[in-house]
Amino acid sequence: MSVLEITNLHATVDTPEGTKEILKGVDLTIRGGETHAIMGPNGSGKSTLAYALAGHPKYQITEGSVTLDGEDVLEMSVDERARAGVFLAMQYPVEVPGVTVSNFLRTAKTAVDGEAPSLRTWVKDVKGAMDDLRMDPVFAERNVNEGFSGGEKKRHEILQMQLLKPSIAILDETDSGLDVDALRIVSEGVNRAKENTEVGIMLITHYTRILNYVKPDFVHVFVNGRIAEQGGPELAERLENEGYDRFLAAAN
Amino acid sequence: MTTSTTEGTETTQERSDGEIVGGAAGAAPVAARATIDGLAPVAPQLEDERLTLPADGPAKHAATSRAARPRSFELGDHPVPTSKIEEWRFTPLRRFTSLFQDDATEDGAVDHAVTVPEGAPEASTLAIGEAPRGTALVPEDLTAAIASARTEQALHLVAPRNAELAEPFRVEITGRGADRRANGHLVLETEESSTATFVLNHTGSAQYAQNVEMIVGDNSRMTVIALQDWDDDALHISTHHAKLGRDAKLKHIVVSLGGSAVRVNAIGEFSAPGAELENTGLYFADENQFLEHRLFVDHAAPNCTSDVAYKGALQGQKARSVWVGDVLIRKEAEGTSTYELNRNLVLTEGARADSVPNLEIETGEIEGAGHAAATGRFDDEQLFYLRARGIPEKEARRLVVRGFFAELIQKIDVPEIREHLFESIEAELTRSMN
Ligand SMILES: Nc1ncnc2c1ncn2[C@@H]1O[C@H](COP(=O)(O)OP(=O)(O)OP(=O)(O)O)[C@@H](O)[C@H]1O
Numbered sequence: 001m002s003v004l005e006i007t008n009l010h011a012t013v014d015t016p017e018g019t020k021e022i023l024k025g026v027d028l029t030i031r032g033g034e035t036h037a038i039m040g041p042n043g044s045g046k047s048t049l050a051y052a053l054a055g056h057p058k059y060q061i062t063e064g065s066v067t068l069d070g071e072d073v074l075e076m077s078v079d080e081r082a083r084a085g086v087f088l089a090m091q092y093p094v095e096v097p098g099v100t101v102s103n104f105l106r107t108a109k110t111a112v113d114g115e116a117p118s119l120r121t122w123v124k125d126v127k128g129a130m131d132d133l134r135m136d137p138v139f140a141e142r143n144v145n146e147g148f149s150g151g152e153k154k155r156h157e158i159l160q161m162q163l164l165k166p167s168i169a170i171l172d173e174t175d176s177g178l179d180v181d182a183l184r185i186v187s188e189g190v191n192r193a194k195e196n197t198e199v200g201i202m203l204i205t206h207y208t209r210i211l212n213y214v215k216p217d218f219v220h221v222f223v224n225g226r227i228a229e230q231g232g233p234e235l236a237e238r239l240e241n242e243g244y245d246r247f248l249a250a251a252n
Numbered sequence: 253m254t255t256s257t258t259e260g261t262e263t264t265q266e267r268s269d270g271e272i273v274g275g276a277a278g279a280a281p282v283a284a285r286a287t288i289d290g291l292a293p294v295a296p297q298l299e300d301e302r303l304t305l306p307a308d309g310p311a312k313h314a315a316t317s318r319a320a321r322p323r324s325f326e327l328g329d330h331p332v333p334t335s336k337i338e339e340w341r342f343t344p345l346r347r348f349t350s351l352f353q354d355d356a357t358e359d360g361a362v363d364h365a366v367t368v369p370e371g372a373p374e375a376s377t378l379a380i381g382e383a384p385r386g387t388a389l390v391p392e393d394l395t396a397a398i399a400s401a402r403t404e405q406a407l408h409l410v411a412p413r414n415a416e417l418a419e420p421f422r423v424e425i426t427g428r429g430a431d432r433r434a435n436g437h438l439v440l441e442t443e444e445s446s447t448a449t450f451v452l453n454h455t456g457s458a459q460y461a462q463n464v465e466m467i468v469g470d471n472s473r474m475t476v477i478a479l480q481d482w483d484d485d486a487l488h489i490s491t492h493h494a495k496l497g498r499d500a501k502l503k504h505i506v507v508s509l510g511g512s513a514v515r516v517n518a519i520g521e522f523s524a525p526g527a528e529l530e531n532t533g534l535y536f537a538d539e540n541q542f543l544e545h546r547l548f549v550d551h552a553a554p555n556c557t558s559d560v561a562y563k564g565a566l567q568g569q570k571a572r573s574v575w576v577g578d579v580l581i582r583k584e585a586e587g588t589s590t591y592e593l594n595r596n597l598v599l600t601e602g603a604r605a606d607s608v609p610n611l612e613i614e615t616g617e618i619e620g621a622g623h624a625a626a627t628g629r630f631d632d633e634q635l636f637y638l639r640a641r642g643i644p645e646k647e648a649r650r651l652v653v654r655g656f657f658a659e660l661i662q663k664i665d666v667p668e669i670r671e672h673l674f675e676s677i678e679a680e681l682t683r684s685m686n
């Protein structure tokens with residue numbers, strides 16, 4: 001079982017106006033099998049946390065540490081992190097023209113496993129996972145994210161999670177912009193991964209709606225670059241009723 | 253006469269510490285965006301205009317209309333190129349000096365090995381002035397005039413009337429030394445209702461002035477694939493001139509990967525209604541390499557269609573590409589449909605791409621006309637996305653560049669050339685990444 005340990009993480013980004021600190025001391029531990037919901041207002045730094053963990057070059061880590069099973073994640077390159085088991089479902093997945101989904105998935109799977117998957121089981125796995133997510137088989141031959149609707153992009157992210165079997169999955173607003181049906185399909189995908197693997201999940205969201213489908217073990221309130229409060233599922237309900245005002249006032 | 257010229261936004265992109273230099277001649281740089289440490293993403297910018305009607309008002313560029321360019325076999329009618337002349341303003345003239353000199357071909361400087369497919373007559377030759385030589389290509393610049401005057405016997409390859417040639421004609425053009433000067437003139441012809449493919453493969457090295465004349469007969473289908481696979485020190489200026497008959501189809505493909513400095517000027521002329529021209533181009537400029545592609549599509553007949561798509565990648569210090577696409581829709585060319593596209597992918601710092609689409613419209617009765625040009629840096633967000641799935645950086649870059657060209661390579665009907673191209677691109681990438 002994997003453990004991702006984030007300690008006092010600070011990160012900055014360079015802007016035309018100068019260097020700006022966005023993460024201001026994040027402490028969080030995620031164990032395999034656990035689901036942590038991260039909720040917080042726009043601009044509080046949730047995506048930055050996700051990107052920083054995945055190793056996006058835009059963000060500089062200025063303080064703190066991140067380890068996965070004791071290994072220093074911050075020392076790893078972007079692709080090494082993914083191969084170590086960290087997966088990031090992105091809030092805004094980018095298009096990759098000329099690269100088909102099927103080619104992309106196979107290349108990624110080969111990279112993550114260190115060997116090409118056996119052709120027969122792989123084709124079946126992909127087809128099965130696409131079926132589960134109600135994705136038309138034609139998607140396999142389309143270019144990665146090109147012309148995908150918002151909901152299709154999110155399903156495609158979960159498809160990758162299902163196939164790559166990470167030990168830690170960070171889902172950045174995978175629920176945003178989905179209608180109820182799509183939300184259910186995507187949530188089922190997440191729950192399947194939880195059942196079948198020991199994945200630890202960081203579920204970043206604005207809305208409590210997804211928490212009706214994917215049950216969190218912990219809820220964290222993320223405000224102004226750090227975790228302001230944490231609790232169990234009941235905290236989500238309180239946020240639903242009270243909003244973030246209390247935390248925002250405290251943070252300022 | 254109403255004329256409207258839309259000079260598409262001319263773009264220039266240089267990559268050096270994320271600094272982007274705008275184009276000349278008062279055109280707005282398309283890709284001007286601040287970047288941070290060369291790391292912030294700059295998605296390829298797209299300038300897209302679709303015109304369906306001529307604009308009112310005076311013709312801004314009437315004086316320099318593409319139609320006004322003189323055509324002549326006389327060397328004296330063509331000025332020696334200077335950078336003040338519009339069509340040469342991007343070209344490194346000093347590098348090409350030898351190709352502006354009226355020199356004869358040195359013995360054995362360039363070999364032509366011809367393979368003729370079953371169903372076609374043996375290769376023959378045409379003397380200067382012997383038709384159909386000179387019926388399509390009349391030189392529009394000095395180098396073309398020299399190449400014509402200095403080639404006494406032009407190679408003539410013909411697909412006979414109604415013939416469907418399954419295999420391509422192949423011309424292996426091999427340069428025998430970077431210091432050796434050569435001239436060449438080829439005449440490719442598809443007679444009425446025939447189908448044929450011509451592959452011109454340039455390898456080795458030379459200083460080569462070349463004309464390729466294409467006579468696309470009524471209702472025939474011609475495919476031409478010109479591969480500039482030269483060694484690193486070759487110089488090559490080539491004028492391709494096609495004349496399309498009624499209901500004719502030409503698929504014209506230019507692939508420039510090798511050479512020190514290469515300039516290909518491809519002209520397509522519609523002489524009768526119902527014809528179709530597809531211009532595809534692919535180039536990959538390396539360190540110190542100069543690759544220029546110019547197109548002129550002359551819609552001089554009604555109901556013709558043209559579709560231009562050129563894509564280029566650049567890498568390394570002083571890698572340089574120029575693309576200029578002129579489309580003229582003449583008054584009589586009603587029912588024209590045309591689209592042109594140029595995309596450039598600047599992979600490293602120190603490389604520069606210029607892109608100038610140019611549409612001149614003299615009639616309002618057209619189906620559609622548009623152009624798009626974009627020059628983008630390598631998209632770091634794409635790279636991040638692929639790497640975040642465990643794909644190592646080199647492989648991720650390879651996927652993206654392959655993907656960038658894939659759509660064009662798929663258009664090439666000769667499988668072994670397709671395969672060869674994927675391999676060549678892979679080799680180019682490997683070179684840059686080690
Ligand atoms: N590359 C960047 N340049 C400048 N500012 C940035 C950059 N990336 C993030 N920021 C700023 O950092 C702050 C946090 O952004 P982030 O995207 O992490 O927030 P978020 O909590 O994910 O918001 P949302 O709920 O809207 O997705 C914002 O103020 C944002 O504008």
Ligand SMILES: [Mg+2]
Nearest residue numbers: 046047048091
């Ligand atoms: Mg966000």
